[in-house]
Amino acid sequence: MIRSFGEAALLVELDGPELAQALAASLRADPPAAMLEAIPGLASVLVELDPLHGEADAMAVELEGRLAGLRPREVEGRLHRIPVTYDGPDLDEVAELTGMSRDEVVAAHASVVLRVLFCGFAPGFAYLGDLPDRLRVERLKTPRTTTPPGSVAVAGTMSAIYPAALPGGWRIIGHAALTLFDPRSDRPALLMPGDRVQFEPA
Amino acid sequence: MIEVDEPGFLTSVQTAAGRPGWRHVGVPIGGAVDQWSARLANRLVGNPDDDALLEITLTGPALRILGATTVALAGARFEATLDGLPMATNVGRHARGGSLLRIGRGTGGRCYLAVAGGFVTDRVLGSASTDLRSEFGGHEGRALRRGDRLETGVSAGPLRRWRGTFGDGPIRIVAGVHADGPQQLSGVEWTVSDQADRTGVRFDGAPIVLEPAEVASMALPLGAIQLPPDGRPIVMLADRPVTGGYPVPAVVIQADIGRVGQLLPGQTVRFELVPTDEARRLLREMERELAAVEAIDPSTDDEPGWAGALR
Numbered sequence: 001m002i003r004s005f006g007e008a009a010l011l012v013e014l015d016g017p018e019l020a021q022a023l024a025a026s027l028r029a030d031p032p033a034a035m036l037e038a039i040p041g042l043a044s045v046l047v048e049l050d051p052l053h054g055e056a057d058a059m060a061v062e063l064e065g066r067l068a069g070l071r072p073r074e075v076e077g078r079l080h081r082i083p084v085t086y087d088g089p090d091l092d093e094v095a096e097l098t099g100m101s102r103d104e105v106v107a108a109h110a111s112v113v114l115r116v117l118f119c120g121f122a123p124g125f126a127y128l129g130d131l132p133d134r135l136r137v138e139r140l141k142t143p144r145t146t147t148p149p150g151s152v153a154v155a156g157t158m159s160a161i162y163p164a165a166l167p168g169g170w171r172i173i174g175h176a177a178l179t180l181f182d183p184r185s186d187r188p189a190l191l192m193p194g195d196r197v198q199f200e201p202a
Numbered sequence: 203m204i205e206v207d208e209p210g211f212l213t214s215v216q217t218a219a220g221r222p223g224w225r226h227v228g229v230p231i232g233g234a235v236d237q238w239s240a241r242l243a244n245r246l247v248g249n250p251d252d253d254a255l256l257e258i259t260l261t262g263p264a265l266r267i268l269g270a271t272t273v274a275l276a277g278a279r280f281e282a283t284l285d286g287l288p289m290a291t292n293v294g295r296h297a298r299g300g301s302l303l304r305i306g307r308g309t310g311g312r313c314y315l316a317v318a319g320g321f322v323t324d325r326v327l328g329s330a331s332t333d334l335r336s337e338f339g340g341h342e343g344r345a346l347r348r349g350d351r352l353e354t355g356v357s358a359g360p361l362r363r364w365r366g367t368f369g370d371g372p373i374r375i376v377a378g379v380h381a382d383g384p385q386q387l388s389g390v391e392w393t394v395s396d397q398a399d400r401t402g403v404r405f406d407g408a409p410i411v412l413e414p415a416e417v418a419s420m421a422l423p424l425g426a427i428q429l430p431p432d433g434r435p436i437v438m439l440a441d442r443p444v445t446g447g448y449p450v451p452a453v454v455i456q457a458d459i460g461r462v463g464q465l466l467p468g469q470t471v472r473f474e475l476v477p478t479d480e481a482r483r484l485l486r487e488m489e490r491e492l493a494a495v496e497a498i499d500p501s502t503d504d505e506p507g508w509a510g511a512l513r
Contacts, residue, residue: 003379004376004377004379004478005378005379005423005426005450005453006376006378006423006425006426006453006454006455006456006481007376007453007455007456007478007481007482007485008423008424008456009423009453011379011420024226028226036222037222037223037225039225039226039421039444040226040421041418041419041420041421041445042418042419042420042445043418044418044420044421045421046420046421046422046423048423051456051481051482051485052482052485052486052489056478118419118445119226119227119228119444119445120228120419120421120443120444120445120446121228121443121444121445122228122335122336122443123224123227123228123229123230123333123336124227124228125228126228127419163228164336181227181228181336183229183326183327183333183336183338183339184326184338188224188227188229188327189227189228189229192226192227193226193227
């Protein structure tokens with residue numbers, strides 16, 4: 001489904017992150033005329049165009065053509081094995097909410113290979129999913145005004161590592177010692193859309 | 203070279219285009235909140251549109267201009283003096299070495315100070331603009347402080363003036379991706395809350411309740427109007443996070459988004475829904491305005507202090 005999103009953008013809604021990443025990658029590799037940027041969300045791609053030099057209708061036709069030939073991303077991103085010290089301030093509460101022991105929470109969190117679904121919120125912040133159903137917890141009722149960098153947190157079906165001190169309502173179950181974002185680097189973000197993450201108890 | 207005597211409320215190095223190309227890894231596009239005025243300021247001193255300049259917020263800085271150059275202010279009208287003489291907005295001026303540029307309070311949120319050749323800073327991820335939240339880019343990744351020294355460029359074209367004005371009618375919007383909202387947004391009065399910064403402007407008024415209250419996270423275009431569960435709309439500006447998970451019933455048109463960045467807490471506004479074609483027409487009109495900057499003829503110009511500054 002392609003929707004008009006203001007006079008300078010279209011939103012392409014897709015069936016999931018794999019298709020969204022595939023479309024965004026295709027558009028970045030071979031940008032249509034008048035396209036400025038293509039940015040993936042969870043199950044969509046925002047396509048921005050220069051409204052002075054392109055018509056949204058013509059862009060929508062071009063995007064229909066791309067979608068017809070689109071396959072979920074075949075090339076896997078990098079696999080990151082990330083050691084985590086499971087000592088977060090919310091670990092006990094997550095155990096209580098899920099009816100598991102602390103060790104079972106840790107085992108569940110490290111049991112699956114997670115995928116970078118999309119990035120957003122802050123530089124280097126990657127939304128990882130999906131967590132096993134038994135680990136699902138709601139966000140904190142009152143978000144923290146600051147969550148320390150390196151915090152490994154969970155909310156709903158997703159997990160994330162905080163790249164910097166940020167406000168947040170996710171529940172912190174541990175921490176990882178690594179740089180997720182370095183603006184001075186050629187590859188500023190460690191985790192890119194399509195990459196995979198395997199957490200390992202440190 | 204320019205030295206900061208007083209930094210003002212929030213003064214930072216920005217560019218009109220911001221930092222495109224990195225949103226897919228979560229880096230906001232940033233840059234000038236009122237892009238159009240930033241481009242105008244640059245044109246008034248003969249710079250390319252995207253040269254680095256200063257974004258000045260609410261109360262301006264006092265700056266010592268160490269070497270002769272040319273300067274211009276554009277955006278909201280701020281009280282300003284150059285060596286004690288009034289300095290108008292929207293016109294390029296010569297400034298001799300050692301002069302003091304003092305910028306006071308504004309009639310709107312922001313103005314832009316351009317200098318000949320732009321401010322020279324390291325480019326981070328391809329841009330000279332300051333990411334104030336993540337603390338990189340611009341001048342040491344932060345707002346200016348007393349004692350800072352900023353390198354400026356040398357080359358610049360002739361000085362220019364812009365004689366246009368802005369309307370103060372409704373903020374025009376076009377439909378977003380979630381239905382129902384545009385009609386509820388338009389036709390009623392909204393008050394600018396005190397939550398107004400480079401990220402966005404939140405409005406107070408009769409709350410709008412949309413179902414569902416949360417949607418799959420998507421990347422947000424400039425001007426997207428987000429409706430969080432409390433029903434108070436937020437117009438997203440330059441420093442907006444890349445993605446958002448609240449419904450977006452409407453988008454402020456590109457021609458009017460700079461005006462949102464100029465709103466002050468307590469002001470009231472209305473939104474007016476327009477067709478997409480009209481939004482494009484208005485944007486072309488804004489581009490024509492930018493092209494309408496006139497060369498200044500020093501022999502006939504009546505700008506206060508102008509002739510004196512030429513000596």
